[in-house]
Amino acid sequence: MKDQQSYFEKADFQSDLPKQFLILFVGIVLVLFEVGLAQWPFFYGASPFLSLIFMYFILIYHDELMPIITVFIMGLVADLLMSDILGGRATAMMLLSYAMRMGILRLQQSEFMDLWLGFAVSCAAVTLFQLIVFSVINLAVPAISPLLFQVGFTLILFPIGFFMMFSVQRLLQTLQVTR
Amino acid sequence: MRASDKIKVRQRRFAHVALIIISFSLMFVGKADLVAMRDARMSSNDFLAPVIDFVSAPIRGVETMADGIRTVASLRAENVRLQAENDLLQRWRRRAEILESENQQLRSVTGAVSYENRRLITARAVTAPGGSFAHTVLIAIGDEEGIEAGDPVITSNGLVGIVYDVGRAYARVLMISDINARIPVMLASSSWPGLTMGRNSEYLELAFLPAEARPAIGELVLTSGHGGILPAGLAVGRVERVDGDYVQVRPAVDFRNLGYVSILIGGTEGVDRSDLSQDSFFTPLPVEDDKRLLEGLNASGTRQ
Numbered sequence: 001m002k003d004q005q006s007y008f009e010k011a012d013f014q015s016d017l018p019k020q021f022l023i024l025f026v027g028i029v030l031v032l033f034e035v036g037l038a039q040w041p042f043f044y045g046a047s048p049f050l051s052l053i054f055m056y057f058i059l060i061y062h063d064e065l066m067p068i069i070t071v072f073i074m075g076l077v078a079d080l081l082m083s084d085i086l087g088g089r090a091t092a093m094m095l096l097s098y099a100m101r102m103g104i105l106r107l108q109q110s111e112f113m114d115l116w117l118g119f120a121v122s123c124a125a126v127t128l129f130q131l132i133v134f135s136v137i138n139l140a141v142p143a144i145s146p147l148l149f150q151v152g153f154t155l156i157l158f159p160i161g162f163f164m165m166f167s168v169q170r171l172l173q174t175l176q177v178t179r
Numbered sequence: 180m181r182a183s184d185k186i187k188v189r190q191r192r193f194a195h196v197a198l199i200i201i202s203f204s205l206m207f208v209g210k211a212d213l214v215a216m217r218d219a220r221m222s223s224n225d226f227l228a229p230v231i232d233f234v235s236a237p238i239r240g241v242e243t244m245a246d247g248i249r250t251v252a253s254l255r256a257e258n259v260r261l262q263a264e265n266d267l268l269q270r271w272r273r274r275a276e277i278l279e280s281e282n283q284q285l286r287s288v289t290g291a292v293s294y295e296n297r298r299l300i301t302a303r304a305v306t307a308p309g310g311s312f313a314h315t316v317l318i319a320i321g322d323e324e325g326i327e328a329g330d331p332v333i334t335s336n337g338l339v340g341i342v343y344d345v346g347r348a349y350a351r352v353l354m355i356s357d358i359n360a361r362i363p364v365m366l367a368s369s370s371w372p373g374l375t376m377g378r379n380s381e382y383l384e385l386a387f388l389p390a391e392a393r394p395a396i397g398e399l400v401l402t403s404g405h406g407g408i409l410p411a412g413l414a415v416g417r418v419e420r421v422d423g424d425y426v427q428v429r430p431a432v433d434f435r436n437l438g439y440v441s442i443l444i445g446g447t448e449g450v451d452r453s454d455l456s457q458d459s460f461f462t463p464l465p466v467e468d469d470k471r472l473l474e475g476l477n478a479s480g481t482r483q
Contacts, residue, residue: 029234032227036235038309040242041435045379047309068195072202080223081231081317082310083351086216087205094199134312137210140358143380146311 016064023058023065027074030054035081046150049123051078053154053161055093056119059100060107061169071097085134092129096122112162119158123151221346228305228317228349235306297410297443300324304437305349314357314379316340318440321348329408331443337414337431338362338402339440352440355383355415355430363406364415366392367399375400375415375428383416385426394418394426410443 030051038047051074058066075090100107100122107118127147135141209216250257302320320326322345332339332352340354355362360377364385371392375383385400398418404411420427 032231032234033238035231035306035309036238038307039235039238043309044435045308045314045381046311068198072198075202076205077227078310080220081227081306082308083313083315084310085206085312086209086220087202088312091199091202091206094195094202098195098199130312133206137206138358142311142358143378146380150311 019065020067020070023062024070024073027051027054027066027070028077031074031078031081034078043153046146046153048150048154048157049126050154050157050161052093052123052126053119053158054165055097056100056122057162057165059097060104060115063101063104066097068094068097084130085137088130088133089126091133092126095129096126112159115162116155116158120155123154127151217344221344221349221351224317224344224351225321225346225349228319231317232305232319296445298445299441300326300444301439301441302350303439307435307437308354311379314354314360314377314434315343316352316354316437316440318342318350318352318442319348320442321346321350323347324444326350326442326444331409331413332440333413333443334432334437334440336433337416338409339432339434339437341408342442354434356380356434362409362415363403364400365403366394366418367401368395369393369398372403372405373400373426381430381434382419383428383430385418385428388426394421396421400428 034047034050037043037050038045055066055071055074071093072090075093076087078084078089079086107115110118127150131142131147209220300320302318302324304316305319306317308314308316316339318332326342326345328341328343328345330342332342338355340352340357340360342350343353344351353360355375355377356379357377358379360375362375363372364375365372366388369392371388371394373385373388373392375385377383385394388394396418400415400418402409402411402413402415414431416428416430418426419429
């Protein structure tokens with residue numbers, strides 16, 4: 001009886017917190033990388049949403065590792081560093097994560113092409129939300145072509161990012177099994 | 180589902196909603212431009228800028244390498260081009276020296292004021308605009324070096340923008356291409372005043388030109404000095420397209436390759452007013468309409 005109790009105590013202490021911190025760290029590094037990428041003349045004023053690809057992948061396959069606070073912090077850091085409307089991207093990303101969590105089972109069972117399509121819709125939704133908020137607050141509409149470039153390039157990078165993250169996930173799983 | 184699980188789910192939902200509300204409120208609080216928010220923003224920039232610098236080091240390295248390969252590949256052609264440019268610049272230099280001397284003589288004759296009380300300081304651009312909603316750059320210089328909000332930021336080619344947030348070691352520059360940037364300018368050849376407005380794109384729009392103004396393609400656009408923040412005569416860009424009332428200006432500075440910038444510190448008025456009284460410096464227009472400005476015309480432009 002005593003052994004069984006200690007077993008359950010140990011199980012209760014199994015926490016995802018260290019992994020969640022790791023995901024937060026990677027997310028912030030990706031945001032910083034996004035900001036750094038803008039220094040390339042090619043990505044001037046329209047660096048791709050790498051952090052969004054990361055968030056999309058993690059929410060589909062490891063949603064327990066990405067609590068909403070992680071999404072909030074990632075969005076807020078991006079807003080701060082890009083001097084965008086504070087909370088604009090954070091809100092858009094949180095709303096997206098909320099929507100994704102509602103249909104998580106369907107997403108987990110989807111083919112890659114469906115996931116890509118879903119990501120295209122998500123990416124467009126985040127940009128549109130930011131555009132609407134920006135236009136309402138500033139009473140001005142910014143140039144649309146950089147936005148289209150940003151979304152378009154993010155969509156092109158999505159399969160590469162997804163494949164890379166899938167490979168890392170496989171590698172981590174293999175290491176876990178071998179250990 | 181156990182009762183404790185239900186409570187957990189409820190707490191999680193509450194946290195979701197609360198965070199979304201906080202984030203949504205931040206958008207409006209941030210726009211309100213509160214001092215506390217500005218300070219918090221700049222403090223976080225001060226904290227994060229060295230990290231961005233570290234993370235973007237490999238990106239800069241790759242860019243430098245690609246640039247090096249391009250340079251080596253076109254070395255011969257580049258040399259010929261530079262020699263031709265050098266000849267041209269030497270001719271321009273001689274002409275500039277003659278004009279400078281003439282300008283000084285004319286200034287001394289007319290008693291015109293100059294704005295030589297500004298100090299130039301150079302800083303490195305740490306970031307470039309990454310999003311489509313704001314065109315700002317973070318520069319590695321702060322209030323420790325005496326820079327203040329409103330100081331103009333330039334390169335050898337022309338105006339980049341204005342410092343608008345200053346932290347301890349970093350400052351944020353609002354570029355002239357930002358949608359919130361309005362620069363008082365004038366057309367260099369015809370001297371018509373106007374205002375350039377950023378569009379968060381690579382072009383600026385020249386607006387508020389008088390109806391009589393006929394901007395020519397390729398005409399230089401300079402800061403007019405109106406408003407006192409920017410000195411007059413800084414190159415802003417060149418007129419690239421005129422389509423009815425719409426005038427498009429290409430900035431003089433290529434913002435995509437912004438490595439180092441210079442900040443003009445001090446003399447925010449742009450004019451040395453130390454020995455000028457306020458009365459003689461600024462003379463308002465006559466209030467009475469019937470007062471004669473020019474022979475035969477009053478202030479409302481009516482012949483009398």
